[in-house]
Every structure is written in structure tokens, then in C-alpha cells.
Amino acid sequence: MSRSPLPGLLISFAVLLAGLLLAFTVGRYPVGLGDLFAVLAAKLSGHASSTPAAVETVIWQVRGPRVIAASLVGAALAVAGTAFQGLFRNPLVSPDILGASSGAALGAVLGIYFSLGVFAIQALAFAGGLAAVAMVYAVGSAVAARDPVLVLVLAGVVIGALLGAGVGLIKYLADPYNQLPAMTFWLLGSLASTNPSDLIPLLGPVMIGTLILLALRWRMNVMSLPDEEARALGVSTGPLRIAIVAAATLVTSASVATAGIIGWVGLVVPHIARTLVGPDFGRLIPAAALMGGGFLLLIDTLARTAAQVEIPLGILTAFVGTPFFIWLLASVSKTWSAP
Amino acid sequence: MTMGLTRRTLLAAPSLLLGTARVRAAAVTDATGRALEIPATVARVFPAGPPAAILLYTLAPELLLGWPRANRAEECAFLLPDICARPEVGRLTGRGNTANLESVIALKPDLILDVGSTAPTFASLAARVQEQTGIPYALLDGRFDATAATYRLLGALTRRDAEPLATYAEATLTTIQGRVNRVPENERPRVYYARGPRGLETGLGGSINVETLEFLGARNVAAEQKGGLATVSVEQVLAWNPAVIVTIDRDFAANVRSDPQWAGVTAVRDGRVHLSPKLPFGWVDFPPSVNRLIGLWWLAKILYPQHFSEDMRELTRDFYWRFYHVKPSDADIDRVHAGRD
Numbered sequence: 090m091s092r093s094p095l096p097g098l099l100i101s102f103a104v105l106l107a108g109l110l111l112a113f114t115v116g117r118y119p120v121g122l123g124d125l126f127a128v129l130a131a132k133l134s135g136h137a138s139s140t141p142a143a144v145e146t147v148i149w150q151v152r153g154p155r156v157i158a159a160s161l162v163g164a165a166l167a168v169a170g171t172a173f174q175g176l177f178r179n180p181l182v183s184p185d186i187l188g189a190s191s192g193a194a195l196g197a198v199l200g201i202y203f204s205l206g207v208f209a210i211q212a213l214a215f216a217g218g219l220a221a222v223a224m225v226y227a228v229g230s231a232v233a234a235r236d237p238v239l240v241l242v243l244a245g246v247v248i249g250a251l252l253g254a255g256v257g258l259i260k261y262l263a264d265p266y267n268q269l270p271a272m273t274f275w276l277l278g279s280l281a282s283t284n285p286s287d288l289i290p291l292l293g294p295v296m297i298g299t300l301i302l303l304a305l306r307w308r309m310n311v312m313s314l315p316d317e318e319a320r321a322l323g324v325s326t327g328p329l330r331i332a333i334v335a336a337a338t339l340v341t342s343a344s345v346a347t348a349g350i351i352g353w354v355g356l357v358v359p360h361i362a363r364t365l366v367g368p369d370f371g372r373l374i375p376a377a378a379l380m381g382g383g384f385l386l387l388i389d390t391l392a393r394t395a396a397q398v399e400i401p402l403g404i405l406t407a408f409v410g411t412p413f414f415i416w417l418l419a420s421v422s423k424t425w426s427a428p
Numbered sequence: 429m430t431m432g433l434t435r436r437t438l439l440a441a442p443s444l445l446l447g448t449a450r451v452r453a454a455a456v457t458d459a460t461g462r463a464l465e466i467p468a469t470v471a472r473v474f475p476a477g478p479p480a481a482i483l484l485y486t487l488a489p490e491l492l493l494g495w496p497r498a499n500r501a502e503e504c505a506f507l508l509p510d511i512c513a514r515p516e517v518g519r520l521t522g523r524g525n526t527a528n529l530e531s532v533i534a535l536k537p538d539l540i541l542d543v544g545s546t547a548p549t550f551a552s553l554a555a556r557v558q559e560q561t562g563i564p565y566a567l568l569d570g571r572f573d574a575t576a577a578t579y580r581l582l583g584a585l586t587r588r589d590a591e592p593l594a595t596y597a598e599a600t601l602t603t604i605q606g607r608v609n610r611v612p613e614n615e616r617p618r619v620y621y622a623r624g625p626r627g628l629e630t631g632l633g634g635s636i637n638v639e640t641l642e643f644l645g646a647r648n649v650a651a652e653q654k655g656g657l658a659t660v661s662v663e664q665v666l667a668w669n670p671a672v673i674v675t676i677d678r679d680f681a682a683n684v685r686s687d688p689q690w691a692g693v694t695a696v697r698d699g700r701v702h703l704s705p706k707l708p709f710g711w712v713d714f715p716p717s718v719n720r721l722i723g724l725w726w727l728a729k730i731l732y733p734q735h736f737s738e739d740m741r742e743l744t745r746d747f748y749w750r751f752y753h754v755k756p757s758d759a760d761i762d763r764v765h766a767g768r769d
Contacts, residue, residue, distance in 0.1 A: 116663050117661060118663045118664075146666070146688065147666060150688045150689040150691075151662045151666065152663060155661075210625075265519070266478070266713070266714035266715050266716070274629065279659055281628050281659050281662075282624075282626040282628050282661075285689075393663065397652060398650070398658035398659065398660050398664075399658070399661055
């Protein structure tokens with residue numbers, strides 16, 4: 090793998106750019122490219138813009154925040170997926186492997202069940218995601234085993250199932266006329282209700298987590314070697330694993346808290362990024378972030394434009410993700426089998 | 429002598445029982461066309477879900493065994509206190525049920541009452557529960573325009589005079605419909621029905637959630653697509669630009685006026701966001717039962733103020749007396765109208 094990573098990164102960037110342009114100019118409310126530039130120019134120059142107030146509202150208040158949120162969530166899920174796939178040396182791992190999504194789901198349905206406000210629901214989802222992974226990690230560390238990574242995955246499966254049962258219980262107890270539909274919509278994932286104020290609690294954790302992972306890129310490369318070799322190179326795997334899990338969980342929880350449950354992005358996008366730029370995490374993480382942001386932007390644009398009603402993101406990513414994944418398995422499985 | 433008497437009694441007994449049965453127990457056909465054998469006395473009725481509980485409460489509160497969900501204090505303020513305090517018994521509506529069949533039997537109901545869809549799925553579930561428990565299970569039509577017929581059927585099932593309530597329902601629906609029919613198409617406002625804390629859940633065309641809106645001939649902006657509940661985006665609402673927003677969510681109603689995202693929507697700009705009353709039960713949508721009859725007046729006055737001059741306080745007091753058997757004070761009524769808990 091000595092080829093230059095530049096074309097791959099450029100392609101990833103192009104995907105994001107295309108996604109941004111398309112997302113900004115397509116929507117249920119007609120806003121053209123010209124409107125967009127007029128509004129942007131007016132904002133930059135400080136002059137009053139000639140576009141109608143509604144167009145400005147759509148760009149600054151509705152579509153703009155949603156586009157930013159979509160790219161952040163896509164990037165976050167892809168980066169988390171990349172980190173977990175590297176950590177577990179397993180291509181079938183996705184960001185919710187350690188229960189972050191199930192924990193967030195339980196937090197959110199509890200919030201809806203107790204009729205809390207939107208902010209509280211998101212905060213509970215975020216806290217639930219972090220708590221679930223902390224619980225998984227505690228269980229994983231409590232069990233003495235020769236293969237700590239395998240134990241961690243098993244603990245994730247078990248805790249995830251338990252939290253899933255909790256979600257089922259709350260849905261079962263919920264008021265079927267009011268709360269249950271709200272829970273169902275949330276669990277299917279959507280960015281329909283993105284507010285400008287959602288961006289800060291999303292941006293903060295995603296930036297922090299991604300920067301931590303970027304800072305650890307060299308150590309993560311070493312992690313892909315067997316534990317003994319990594320230790321021989323002076324990398325202590327225990328604390329490193331905690332740092333990676335914490336950073337990936339932070340970004341996953343923040344994105345699930347904002348957008349609900351969106352599968353497949355964190356599983357599929359890291360694979361695409363890997364085929365484009367190779368296995369070096371220094372390039373893989375930026376490529377996955379760009380690609381993930383672009384991918385979810387395209388999906389979300391489809392979700393909000395295909396019909397008058399929103400199509401849940403989780404459903405679209407599965408429809409797009411599964412065939413793609415099958416194709417990927419058939420064509421590029423060599424990337425994983427031998428270096 | 430004694431022997432003869434006993435023998436005569438024994439001989440007479442079957443015919444006596446049959447005679448009683450012919451006089452007292454009655455076969456009533458429910459809304460799905462299933463013939464039910466209704467016992468001689470119906471004193472305990474198990475409601476399968478909230479619509480059934482409300483319907484039964486309005487006609488014969490003392491028959492209600494319990495509530496699908498325990499009532500809250502603010503709800504009990506508008507219901508008969510001792511009936512309102514009856515226990516929580518869960519839902520018995522097919523797969524999503526929370527009531528246990530054994531505990532249903534243990535409550536010894538004379539009748540299980542369900543109100544809602546009469547589609548084959550629910551008819552067969554009713555038949556199955558009836559077969560398993562041996563308790564007659566009556567499924568009544570929950571569609572809004574079937575309200576009067578549903579009351580008459582409930583009257584036959586419980587041997588009560590349902591005529592006053594059936595007549596009220598009929599009169600309300602025909603009066604309102606008559607006036608709405610005179611409203612020209614272009615005076616019927618385009619309405620968006622908002623649910624959820626951000627107001628982005630809405631009822632598509634034909635959904636049970638917008639039955640009251642559709643009955644009033646309002647142009648539901650989301651009706652182009654048919655179905656149940658769905659999520660839409662603010663952008664879509666901006667594109668629809670409804671003149672009136674009806675919501676059941678207090679948070680949304682309180683925040684939408686200061687939300688810059690919604691500032692461009694005509695209904696918000698014109699101050700035409702209306703929070704639906706919800707005590708003791710939701711007036712517009714949930715649970716979908718006879719509580720919507722008063723909601724119909726409320727909505728009609730909002731949509732066509734020039735055609736509905738009735739005093740809402742008066743209407744509310746009258747409705748609460750007829751259906752909920754309580755006399756709220758003016759202050760109580762104002763509180764209900766404000767949509768507060």
C-alpha cells in the first residue's frame with residue numbers, strides 16, 4: 090500500500106462538497122443556488138438581502154442547521170466505525186457494538202415516556218449512550234480473560250440486549266396514541282427537527298472525539314498488530330483501548346442523541362474510506378469523516394425531498410447500505426484478508 | 429309429597445331457565461356482525477382500551493370496572509371522583525395489550541367492551557378473546573360519524589337508555605355539518621395539525637388523528653398523502669404555509685411563537701396556533717372517542733368563527749354535564765380551554 094493517499098482524500102472531499110451543494114439547494118421549500126449565494130453574500134457583506142424573508146429563514150434556520158447536523162452526524166458515525174473496526178480488528182464492527190445506540194435509545198424513550206422536553210430527551214439519550222458503554226466496559230474489565238477484546242464485544246452484545254428489552258418495555262407501557270408514535274419515529278432516526286441550537290451539543294463532542302482519535306492515529310496503527318507486538322513497540326494497549334472507546338463513544342452518543350438511531354453509516358463508510366486511502370489511520374480518519382458527512386448528506390437530502398413526509402434515515406441507510414455492503418464484501422474482501 | 433314437589437320443581441326448572449333466558453338474556457349483534465349472548469344483568473364491564481372506557485363512562489359510569497390507565501388528579505377533577513379512582517386494568521387490544529387474560533377473568537366482567545376499528549383483524553381478535561374467556565366481547569365502531577349508532581348499540585348491550593347521548597351526538601354532527609357545508613371552499617382554512625414537542629408529527633389524510641379536522645371540511649395540508657401519523661420537516665410546513673395550526677402539545681404551542689424556524693409560517697405570524705383542550709380527555713385526537721364531540725365545537729369556532737356564534741363556556745358546561753356528569757365552574761372551564769393541566 091504505497092500509493093498516494095491524495096486522490097482518495099480528494100474523492101472523499103468531493104463527495105462531501107457534492108453532498109453540501111445538493112443538500113443546500115434541494116428541498117421542500119424552493120431555494121435555488123442563486124438564492125443561496127445571494128443570502129450568503131448579503132450575510133458576508135452586511136447588506137440587506139433582496140431575497141424574501143422565508144428564503145432566509147429556510148437557509149439560516151431550517152435547512153442550514155440540518156445540513157450541518159447531517160454532515161456532522163455522518164462524519165461522527167463513520168469516524169466511530171473506523172475506530173471500532175480498527176480497535177477490534179474486525180470489519181463487521183459498527184459504532185453501536187458497545188451498546189451506545191441501545192443506551193441512547195433507552196434514554197430517549199424514557200424521556201418521551203415521562204413527557205420531557207426536546208432538550209431533556211436529547212440529554213438523556215446522550216447520557217444513556219455514555220452510561221451503556223461505561224457499563225459494558227466495566228463488565229468487560231471485571232471478567233478476567235485471555236482475550237479482553239472478545240469479552241468486551243460479548244459484554245456489548247449482552248448489555249445491548251438488556252437495554253433493548255428496556256426499550257421494549259417502555260414502548261409497551263407507553264400511551265399508544267401519543268408517546269408510542271413519537272418513540273417509533275425517534276428510534277428510526279431523523280434530522281427533521283434539527284434546530285440551530287442542536288448544533289453546539291453535537292459539534293463539541295464530535296470535534297473532541299475526532300481530535301482525540303486523530304491524535305492517537307499512530308498508536309491505532311500499531312494496535313492493528315497483535316497485542317504482544319504492539320507492546321514491543323512501546324504502546325500500552327490497555328489505556329489506549331480506553332481512550333479509543335471513550336472518544337468513539339462520545340461521538341456516537343452525540344450523534345444518536347441528535348438524530349436518533351441511524352445504522353449502516355458507521356459500518357459501510359469506513360470500508361469505502363479504506364479502499365480509497367488504505368489502512369493508515371492518519372488518512373483513514375479524515376477520509377471517513379469527509380465521506381461519512383457526504384454520504385449522510387445525500388441520504389438526508391433524499392429523506393426530506395422524496396416525499397412530503399420524512400422518510401426515516403435509519404430505513405434509507407439500511408436500504409442503501411445493505412446492497413452496497415454485499416457488493417463490497419464480494420469485491421474488496423481482499424483488503425481485509427491480507428495486508 | 430315433598431318428593432313430588434321436588435320432582436315437579438326439577439321438571440320445571442329447565443323450562444323456567446329457558447323461559448328466563450328468553451325474557452332476559454338477549455342476543456345482540458355487535459358492529460362486526462357477531463351475535464353476542466348478553467347475560468341477564470350487565471353490572472361489570474371491562475373496557476378494552478381508552479376509547480371504550482370513555483364511551484362507557486359517559487353512558488353508564490358505574491359499570492366501568494376500571495381504566496386502561498390510571499387517571500391523574502387533574503383528570504379526576506372533571507370526572508366522578510369514585511369512578512375516576514377505579515383501578516388500572518390495562519389494555520386488551522390485540523397484540524399491544526397490557527391486560528392479562530386471567531386477571532380479566534378474575535375481575536368477573538359480564539361484558540368486554542371495545543371501541544375502534546371493526547376490520548377483520550380486530551373482529552377475529554375479539555372472537556378469540558371471547559372464546560378463551562367465555563365472556564361476551566363486543567366490538568363497536570369507533571369512527572367519528574358512527575358515534576350515534578355506537579351509543580345505541582351500547583345502550584342495547586348495557587340495557588340503558590342511550591337515546592339522549594345518541595341524539596346529542598347526531599344533532600351535533602348534523603348541525604355542524606350543515607353549517608360547514610355552507611362555507612365556500614375558499615373560506616376553508618388550510619390547517620396543519622401539529623403533534624410532538626417540536627410540532628413535526630402530523631396526521632396524514634384519512635388518519636384517525638385528523639377525523640375532527642376532516643369532518644369540519646378543513647383543508648389538512650398533509651392530506652395529499654394518505655395514512656396515519658408521519659414526521660415532516662419545518663421546511664415542508666413552510667412550503668405548505670398553513671393559515672391555522674392546531675396542536676395538542678403544550679410545549680410546542682408555548683415555544684412556536686418565539687421559534688425563528690417557524691417565524692415565516694402564516695399561522696404563527698397571525699397568532700393562529702391553537703392548543704387543544706385535553707381535560708379530562710383530549711378534545712381533538714387522543715384518545716379518539718366521544719370526547720371529540722366537544723372538540724368539534726371548539727374547532728368549528730376556531731375555523732369558522734362567523735358561522736359558530738355559540739358560547740364555548742355554555743357548550744362546555746352542557747357537554748361536561750351530559751357526558752362526564754360533572755358541573756365545572758367558569759374558572760375550571762377557562763382552565764380547560766387554555767389547554768393547561
